[in-house]
Amino acid sequence: MLILSLDTSAAASAGLVRNGVVLQRFASTDTRSHAEVLAPAVEQLLAAAAVRGTELDAIVVGVGPGPFTGLRAGIATARMLSFVWSVPLHGVMSLDAVALDAGHAGGEFAVATDARRKEVYWARYRTESPLPVLVDGPHVGPAEDVPDLPVYGRGAGLYAERLTGSAAATELTPDAAALALVAEHTLARGGTLRPTTPLYLRESDAKVPGPRKKALL
Amino acid sequence: MNRSEPLVLGIESSCDETGVGIVRGTTLLTNAVSSSMDEHVRFGGVIPEIASRAHLDAMVPTLQQALDEAGVQLADVDALAVTSGPGLSGALMVGVAAAKALAVATGKPLFAVNHLVAHVGVGLLDSGKLPENLGALLVSGGHTEILRVRNLASDVELLGSTIDDAAGEAYDKVARILGLGYPGGPAIDRIAAQGNPAAVRFPRGLSQPKYLGTAEQPGPHRYDWSFSGLKTAVARFVEDCEARGVEVPVADVAASFQEAVVDIITSKAVLACTENGITSLLLGGGVASNSRLRQLTRERCEAAGITLTIPPSSLCTDNGAMVAALAARIIMDGDEPSGIGFGTDSSMPVSTVHL
Ligand SMILES: [Zn+2]
Numbered sequence: 001m002l003i004l005s006l007d008t009s010a011a012a013s014a015g016l017v018r019n020g021v022v023l024q025r026f027a028s029t030d031t032r033s034h035a036e037v038l039a040p041a042v043e044q045l046l047a048a049a050a051v052r053g054t055e056l057d058a059i060v061v062g063v064g065p066g067p068f069t070g071l072r073a074g075i076a077t078a079r080m081l082s083f084v085w086s087v088p089l090h091g092v093m094s095l096d097a098v099a100l101d102a103g104h105a106g107g108e109f110a111v112a113t114d115a116r117r118k119e120v121y122w123a124r125y126r127t128e129s130p131l132p133v134l135v136d137g138p139h140v141g142p143a144e145d146v147p148d149l150p151v152y153g154r155g156a157g158l159y160a161e162r163l164t165g166s167a168a169a170t171e172l173t174p175d176a177a178a179l180a181l182v183a184e185h186t187l188a189r190g191g192t193l194r195p196t197t198p199l200y201l202r203e204s205d206a207k208v209p210g211p212r213k214k215a216l217l
Numbered sequence: 218m219n220r221s222e223p224l225v226l227g228i229e230s231s232c233d234e235t236g237v238g239i240v241r242g243t244t245l246l247t248n249a250v251s252s253s254m255d256e257h258v259r260f261g262g263v264i265p266e267i268a269s270r271a272h273l274d275a276m277v278p279t280l281q282q283a284l285d286e287a288g289v290q291l292a293d294v295d296a297l298a299v300t301s302g303p304g305l306s307g308a309l310m311v312g313v314a315a316a317k318a319l320a321v322a323t324g325k326p327l328f329a330v331n332h333l334v335a336h337v338g339v340g341l342l343d344s345g346k347l348p349e350n351l352g353a354l355l356v357s358g359g360h361t362e363i364l365r366v367r368n369l370a371s372d373v374e375l376l377g378s379t380i381d382d383a384a385g386e387a388y389d390k391v392a393r394i395l396g397l398g399y400p401g402g403p404a405i406d407r408i409a410a411q412g413n414p415a416a417v418r419f420p421r422g423l424s425q426p427k428y429l430g431t432a433e434q435p436g437p438h439r440y441d442w443s444f445s446g447l448k449t450a451v452a453r454f455v456e457d458c459e460a461r462g463v464e465v466p467v468a469d470v471a472a473s474f475q476e477a478v479v480d481i482i483t484s485k486a487v488l489a490c491t492e493n494g495i496t497s498l499l500l501g502g503g504v505a506s507n508s509r510l511r512q513l514t515r516e517r518c519e520a521a522g523i524t525l526t527i528p529p530s531s532l533c534t535d536n537g538a539m540v541a542a543l544a545a546r547i548i549m550d551g552d553e554p555s556g557i558g559f560g561t562d563s564s565m566p567v568s569t570v571h572l
Contacts, residue, residue: 079277
């Protein structure tokens with residue numbers, strides 16, 4: 001199975017994975033230039049592996065949670081590629097990538113990424129082979145809300161002192177290649193993936209204006 | 218690339234319309250638009266995050282619709298184009314990401330173009346040639362500008378613009394004050410027809426001599442507009458009526474407000490034209506469908522010997538066809554594509570026609 005995967009829930013990343021083997025990967029560290037870097041990265045990835053888009057078996061995209069504008073860049077890209085190439089499209093929750101990369105030894109653990117506004121996106125997992133199983137989440141909230149477990153990911157590092165549990169592997173952010181592996185394992189076992197509906201978790205900040213105040217009365 | 222009559226697909230997402238248009242040279246083939254306007258009604262104005270979310274979901278269906286309507290296959294397209302600015306950055310980002318993916322997937326060249334200049338680009342459709350000494354007056358919820366266009370593809374100059382609210386924004390705010398709903402432009406235009414435009418003398422922003430100066434020694438805002446003072450004046454008037462326990466003469470206020478807006482827009486636009494040798498003016502933007510703006514612009518242009526062009530309403534509001542039309546012109550002029558490494562620029566100046 002040949003999968004092109006994208007994730008822009010934190011930094012931008014892209015991966016090309018064939019039968020469990022990562023052929024190519026791209027990762028940026030910048031969290032604010034997704035729309036600039038992602039398309040060139042996809043083009044280079046495919047060219048480097050001499051793969052044509054129409055040869056892909058699936059396109060997988062991280063559906064967040066993540067900061068809105070960046071998250072949409074990946075999903076908009078994935079949807080368009082899938083449309084033009086007529087390749088099946090799947091969504092995967094972005095925290096699943098961190099959960100896989102965490103390589104937790106046994107039992108339950110949590111994953112946290114940066115949600116800005118002094119909050120984290122987090123989810124709780126149970127160790128299983130070959131894939132960790134999502135037990136609870138995703139949620140957005142203060143680091144204090146994350147359960148008292150080992151907490152993996154950049155979100156854990158940012159607020160280590162506010163966690164009830166312990167921070168681990170604080171360099172980890174959602175990586176597209178890991179997402180592709182999650183997707184491949186899931187599909188191989190006959191499981192289903194998500195639609196590409198973004199997991200915003202927060203409403204837009206818009207407020208319905210109240211009635212205009214009368215001057216007197 | 219076919220440079221004589223290129224088949225161009227344009228994508229627009231700078232505000233609340235997701236547009237995909239297709240042109241062949243200067244011929245319009247289709248103009249598919251999906252608007253999130255209804256989702257903004259209860260907020261009384263465009264909410265950028267809501268617009269951006271809507272763009273994401275509307276993009277592929279709007280593209281599909283455009284291709285179907287035009288009977289065009291992606292393989293036939295010569296080039297792609299997208300608005301990269303100015304506009305709401307989160308909204309622009311969706312169109313740019315989608316357009317770049319389309320470019321990667323099809324291998325077609327991509328042109329990143331300026332939204333404001335694209336409004337002028339529609340003036341090319343079905344005429345083929347831009348008039349000499351061209352200017353453009355753009356009036357919408359997002360902008361109010363007067364431009365001089367020496368060469369659409371390479372030489373556009375901003376002569377004047379609003380220094381605060383866009384005219385369409387002022388309409389929305391005043392409509393809210395008068396309880397007329399959103400969008401404010403059509404609501405005010407409708408009720409103003411029954412009112413007396415001379416009932417209340419509302420201020421014309423930046424019209425004092427210290428701002429205007431003279432043709433020889435122009436003041437700091439000779440061709441600029443300001444609508445925030447006007448909006449405040451309307452609010453004061455309404456509050457005053459309420460304080461006195463008098464019923465607000467809504468139709469008269471709407472008509473008088475509209476007259477103030479249209480009077481100052483047209484007088485400054487015509488001033489800019491006559492002093493800059495502009496003899497042909499194109500009126501564009503969503504507010505170009507306002508009946509009073511059309512009427513007074515026509516009258517004053519006629520009196521000043523300026524030829525006025527007003528494209529059909531569907532091409533005045535934001536759309537993808539205007540993006541495609543501008544890119545087609547850029548291609549016919551021999552310019553090169555933008556690549557896929559560019560970013561969005563929410564305040565892209567009009568002097569940057571394309572990247
Ligand atoms: Zn516009």
